[in-house]
Amino acid sequence: MSIQExxxxIDSLKEILNKMASNEKNIYxxxxxxxxxxxxxxxxxxYIHMTMSS
Incomplete structure (x- = not known):
């Protein structure tokens, strides 16, 4: 998996989490x-590991 992938x-998961969390009272x-x-x-x-080693 490349750094960009x-x-x-990450961006996709963040978007999903933000949408779900906005509709959830008890997140945990x-x-x-x-x-x-x-x-x-x-x-x-x-991602951090990949960017630090390149």
Whole structure:
């Protein structure tokens, strides 16, 4: 996965999370939101690692 692909996926997940969170009162009880948030964290860390090593 290229740096740009990771960045695009991060942006896409952020958009999904923002839409879901705006409609959710108890964010931490929604397992889908929690899973997306965890996936986003992993992608952000991967992106940071990729950009620091290039």
């Amino acid at each position: 990771v960045r695009n996926e 009880t929604n397992s889908e939101l929690v899973n997306l948030s965890q996936k986003l964290d992993i992608l952000i860390n991967k």
